Amino acid sequence: xxxxxxxxxxxxxxxxxxxxxxxxxxxxxxxxxxxxxxxxxxxxxxxxxxxxxxxxxxxxxxxxxxxxxxxxxxxxxxxxxxxxxxxxxxxxxxxxxxxxxxxxxxxxxxxxxxxxxxxxxxxxxxxxxxxxxxxxxxxxxxxxxxxxxxxxxxxxxxxxxxxxxxxxxxxxxxxxxxxxxxxxxxxxxxxxxxxxxxxxxxxxxxxxxxxxxxxxxxxxxxxxxxxxxxxxxxxxxxxxxxxxxxxxxxxxxxxxxxxxxxxxxxxxxxxxxxxxxxxxxxxxxxxxxxxxxxxxxxx
Numbered sequence: 512x513x514x515x516x517x518x519x520x521x522x523x524x525x526x527x528x529x530x531x532x533x534x535x536x537x538x539x540x541x542x543x544x545x546x547x548x549x550x551x552x553x554x555x556x557x558x559x560x561x562x563x564x565x566x567x568x569x570x571x572x573x574x575x576x577x578x579x580x581x582x583x584x585x586x587x588x589x590x591x592x593x594x595x596x597x598x599x600x601x602x603x604x605x606x607x608x609x610x611x612x613x614x615x616x617x618x619x620x621x622x623x624x625x626x627x628x629x630x631x632x633x634x635x636x637x638x639x640x641x642x643x644x645x646x647x648x649x650x651x652x653x654x655x656x657x658x659x660x661x662x663x664x665x666x667x668x669x670x671x672x673x674x675x676x677x678x679x680x681x682x683x684x685x686x687x688x689x690x691x692x693x694x695x696x697x698x699x700x701x702x703x704x705x706x707x708x709x710x711x712x713x714x715x716x717x718x719x720x721x722x723x724x725x726x727x728x729x730x731x732x733x734x735x736x737x738x739x740x741x742x743x744x745x746x747x748x749x750x751x752x753x754x755x756x757x758x759x760x761x762x763x764x765x766x767x768x769x770x771x772x773x774x775x776x777x778x779x780x781x782x783x784x785x786x787x788x789x790x791x792x793x794x795x796x797x798x799x800x801x802x803x804x805x806x807x808x809x810x
Contacts, residue, residue, distance in 0.1 A: 524597040525611055528580060529573035535782055537572045539695065542788025543688040544568055544665030546795055547681065550745065551673035554799025560672055563622050568665060570619035575641050575661075577612030581605055582645035590706040592778075616642075629671040637664035648713050655696040655715040659689035680741065687737035694730035694762075695784040697723060698769055702778035724770055731762035738791060747798045754794015761787045 530536055544564055548556040580587065580598045587599035597603050616638060623630055640661045647657040663685045670681040693715060700707065700716035701723060707714050719726040735755055742751045761783065768780040 521603070524602040525607075528577050528597045528603065528608060528611060529615065530576045531573070535785055536576065537569050538785040539692075539788060540572050540662055540665065541565065541568045542785070542792050543663060543684070543691075544669055545792050546688075547666040547669035547684055548673065549792070549795050549799060550680070550684070550741075551670045554796070554803055556673065560626075563626075564665065564669060564672075567619045567622045570615050570622070571637075571641060574612045574615035574619065575644070577608045577615065578642055579645040581608040581612065584608075586710055586712060589710050590703055592703060592706075623668075623672075626672050627675050629675055629677070630668055633664065633668045633671055633677075637661075637668065640664065650713075652713050652718045653693075653715050654713060655693045655700065656689075658696055659692040662692050663688045680744065683737060683741055687734045687741065689734075690730040690737070691734040691784075691787070694727045694734065694765075695781050695787075697727050697730070698765065698777050698781040698784075701769060701772060702774045702781065704772070704774070724766070724772070727769060728762075728766055731759075731765070735759055735762070747795070748801065750798040750801055751794040754790050754792075754797070757790040757794070758787045761790060 526532060548561060548564060552560075580596055583593075584598045584605060587593035587596050593599060598605065598608050620634060620638070623634055640657070641664075644654070644657055644661045648654040651657060666685045666688060667677045667681050670677045697715040697719065700714035703712075703714070704716050706712075707717060715726070716723050735758060738758075739752070739755055742755070765780040765783060765787075768776040768783075
């Protein structure tokens with residue numbers, strides 16, 4: 512193998528380590544952050560701030576993947592779906608994953624330097640929770656709840672960046688997102704159920720047991736109910752509720768995929784959740800856009 516080929520192989524391994532070839536995780540992290548940005552900025556977030564949060568989300572998700580694979584390198588080698596990940600397969604060394612994760616997290620933190628002090632302070636627990644999540648499954652019977660917090664911190668940070676405070680509405684939005692995360696990550700856990708049982712990993716799918724499908728449906732319903740309440744509080748209109756209706760239809764479709772607990776179909780349901788997040792965002796963004804375009808005519 513030539514030196515150039517070796518470098519390309521290494522870069523390919525790093526790309527797969529941080530899941531640039533699998534953007535689903537970045538999208539699931541990005542959608543609720545965009546919900547928050549649009550609501551906090553009344554439908555018109557500054558482009559510079561939007562770009563900052565989009566890039567920061569990608570960097571933090573990539574950093575989290577590297578740290579997660581470092582923590583799970585022994586487990587991943589025993590799971591059918593993850594055994595070919597670069598670290599589990601021995602393509603890179605554990606220290607490389609740590610370096611990649613640290614560099615990406617530092618780059619993400621550098622992005623928020625122009626923002627206000629509150630946003631910077633919120634970034635500290637955000638990073639600590641994200642970095643410690645991979646170890647939660649060793650101690651918590653419901654690690655998806657921990658992920659629900661880790662994957663929701665973009666919401667208070669977005670409100671803090673726009674308004675320099677975090678209103679109660681932001682925490683309600685975080686709660687709605689929290690239930691959505693438990694729903695889709697339980698679908699993800701159902702896809703790995705036999706392997707996780709065998710190696711002793713704790714997940715919501717194992718904790719919920721025979722009630723796992725019911726728990727997923729309830730969590731979707733709670734997420735949608737909270738989002739509907741937020742829309743009512745903000746006096747959002749029909750376009751917002753059309754987005755929620757589309758998200759509810761998608762949640763119903765996910766139920767048809769997971770109800771028989773087929774591993775492949777459960778994973779398909781998980782992957783499909785990016786459309787749920789997009790549907791909610793589309794409802795928020797189009798409703799604010801309609802309100803802004805209609806205001807001058809009403810005036």
